[in-house]
Amino acid sequence: MGKSFPYIIGIALxxxxxxAPAYPLHLIIMILIWSLVYTAWSLMGRFGxxxxxxxxxxxxxxxxxxxxxxxxGISPWIGIPAAMITAAMMALLVAYPCFQFKIVGHYFALVTxxxxxxxxxxxxxxxxxxxxxxxxxxxxxxxxxxxFAFQFADKEEFYFVVLxxxxxxxxxxxxxxxxxxxxxxxSISEDEDASAAAGVHVTASKLKITMLSAVLTALGGALYCQxxxxxxxxxxxxxxxxxxxxxxxxxxxxYTMLGPTIGAIITLLMVEIFRxxxxxxxxxxxxxxxxxxxxxGLMLILFIIFLPKGVLGEAIDRLAGGKRRxxx
Amino acid sequence: xxxxxTMYWLAGVYDVHILLAAIAAIGLVSIMGLLVHxxxxxxxxxxxxxxxxxxxxxxxFFLQSVATxxxxxxxxxxxxxxxxxxxxxxYFSYARLLAFGVALVGMAAVxxxxxxxxxxxxxxxxxxxxxxxVLMGVDExxxxxxxxxxxxxxxxxxxxxxxxxxxxxxxxxxxxxxxxFIICVLGGLGNMLxxxxxxxxxxxxxxxxxxxxxxxxxxxxxxxxxxxxMFIRPQxxxxxx
Numbered sequence: 288m289g290k291s292f293p294y295i296i297g298i299a300l301x302x303x304x305x306x307a308p309a310y311p312l313h314l315i316i317m318i319l320i321w322s323l324v325y326t327a328w329s330l331m332g333r334f335g336x337x338x339x340x341x342x343x344x345x346x347x348x349x350x351x352x353x354x355x356x357x358x359x360g361i362s363p364w365i366g367i368p369a370a371m372i373t374a375a376m377m378a379l380l381v382a383y384p385c386f387q388f389k390i391v392g393h394y395f396a397l398v399t400x401x402x403x404x405x406x407x408x409x410x411x412x413x414x415x416x417x418x419x420x421x422x423x424x425x426x427x428x429x430x431x432x433x434x435f436a437f438q439f440a441d442k443e444e445f446y447f448v449v450l451x452x453x454x455x456x457x458x459x460x461x462x463x464x465x466x467x468x469x470x471x472x473x474s475i476s477e478d479e480d481a482s483a484a485a486g487v488h489v490t491a492s493k494l495k496i497t498m499l500s501a502v503l504t505a506l507g508g509a510l511y512c513q514x515x516x517x518x519x520x521x522x523x524x525x526x527x528x529x530x531x532x533x534x535x536x537x538x539x540x541x542y543t544m545l546g547p548t549i550g551a552i553i554t555l556l557m558v559e560i561f562r563x564x565x566x567x568x569x570x571x572x573x574x575x576x577x578x579x580x581x582x583x584g585l586m587l588i589l590f591i592i593f594l595p596k597g598v599l600g601e602a603i604d605r606l607a608g609g610k611r612r613x614x615x
Numbered sequence: 616x617x618x619x620x621t622m623y624w625l626a627g628v629y630d631v632h633i634l635l636a637a638i639a640a641i642g643l644v645s646i647m648g649l650l651v652h653x654x655x656x657x658x659x660x661x662x663x664x665x666x667x668x669x670x671x672x673x674x675x676f677f678l679q680s681v682a683t684x685x686x687x688x689x690x691x692x693x694x695x696x697x698x699x700x701x702x703x704x705x706y707f708s709y710a711r712l713l714a715f716g717v718a719l720v721g722m723a724a725v726x727x728x729x730x731x732x733x734x735x736x737x738x739x740x741x742x743x744x745x746x747x748x749v750l751m752g753v754d755e756x757x758x759x760x761x762x763x764x765x766x767x768x769x770x771x772x773x774x775x776x777x778x779x780x781x782x783x784x785x786x787x788x789x790x791x792x793x794x795x796f797i798i799c800v801l802g803g804l805g806n807m808l809x810x811x812x813x814x815x816x817x818x819x820x821x822x823x824x825x826x827x828x829x830x831x832x833x834x835x836x837x838x839x840x841x842x843x844x845m846f847i848r849p850q851x852x853x854x855x856x
Contacts, residue, residue, distance in 0.1 A: 412831035584677025
């Protein structure tokens with residue numbers, strides 16, 4: 288059972304677009320896109336590098352791709368890598384001095400928070416070309432699916448695109464988990480000076496993981512843009528999104544490969560369920576706008592106090608504990 | 616936000632005298648500060664600092680949404696018009712002058728409290744080393760409670776001043792959030808003079824930036840300034856290493 292389990296899940300995932308109706312399929316695609324972003328964040332988050340600037344990388348991914356397409360006619364096949372490189376450069380620009388001057392913990396979180404505000408405000412301020420707060424829509428390349436424009440008419444086709452991207456994200460997570468850099472970063476998160484003394488190149492290791500994380504986040508942003516065909520500075524960036532990323536990962540579990548995905552499933556499903564509930568209540572004349580975020584906020588506080596490892600982390604601990612008990 | 620709503624309901628809707636309403640708002644928010652500390656902060660004092668940051672972030676979401684549930688997202692204001700002073704062709708809004716004056720007095724009071732009283736000294740000491748203080752015979756809990764209540768009270772005071780100038784809505788708090796954090800850190804955490812200086816510099820950057828082009832560029836400049844200062848002086852403008 289244990290060995291064949293991943294294959295069963297894999298086949299189920301491949302079968303999804305053929306059985307799922309449009310609305311659940313849309314939800315699954317959104318979950319996969321956000322899972323990619325959350326996984327990218329947890330790449331660095333699990334080593335104590337808490338970034339509140341991933342909204343910035345996501346906006347860069349989406350806006351660079353969309354702007355290049357609308358104004359330069361450059362295909363997203365070039366635009367998305369360009370956006371990923373831009374995000375990496377941005378990460379380098381901000382993270383290198385941070386790590387060089389030993390800005391860690393709260394201070395690192397605040398610097399990255401400022402970064403996500405800077406990017407959001409620049410997008411709003413350049414309203415002549417980016418559409419400002421009103422958002423931005425990539426131009427349609429004719430009707431239907433266009434490989435050149437990376438636009439897909441059917442959700443089924445896009446599903447496979449995001450499934451691949453999500454799979455790549457997980458593979459990268461696993462590769463990092465099994466590499467030497469993981470041990471280096473683990474020791475850095477315990478004690479920077481001691482690991483530097485032990486021969487770990489602190490700045491380089493942290494930079495690598497940060498840039499990798501930024502690149503994947505930008506990819507997530509670009510996919511979001513190509514799927515929704517609408518982006519806005521607050522929709523995929525700014526402090527709101529940066530916090531959403533951190534929260535979802537904390538809910539799901541920071542230290543496990545599928546934790547961020549579980550977090551995406553829980554948070555997105557919750558948002559959708561409450562949205563539907565509120566809409567149906569409104570039809571009955573009861574206005575409960577705000578109920579969703581009330582429960583969301585309350586849940587986050589409870590999670591951080593009682594389940595700091597997240598749902599999946601806790602579940603794995605329980606299972607492992609149970610096994611040990613049954614053996615011993 | 617809750618302080619501002621208290622002011623709005625008491626002074627604006629139920630016609631309580633504005634000073635009484637202000638005292639009620641300050642009291643209420645300081646009680647909330649205390650409750651937040653007891654219910655949320657103390658259980659996770661031992662966990663990584665980032666969890667504390669996130670828990671308070673979750674609280675922000677929660678309170679905003681509760682306010683949305685109870686009072687909807689309408690913008691409300693006191694409907695109070697304070698006169699505008701004119702001096703040499705410069706115009707000062709009375710509300711802003713009042714805010715400036717009260718904030719200065721409040722700051723001086725907190726400074727004196729922290730430096731001249733026993734409990735003030737204990738607060739400063741506990742921020743330096745949490746474990747040793749307990750061994751020195753200081754009741755850690757009492758110090759935290761006093762700090763949380765005072766922090767809440769000051770936020771309440773700020774709310775009373777803000778409500779004179781701004782509309783109240785559930786998301787009014789988050790519009791000040793990031794810039795408040797950044798000012799504290801820019802000045803050097805725990806350094807009041809630094810905070811004052813940082814607030815001054817950032818406001819001037821934002822105003823000047825806004826004067827020459829759109830307001831957003833002012834904020835962009837301010838945030839970039841913050842990032843650059845963090846690189847050069849991570850301990851803040853006036854903070855000590």
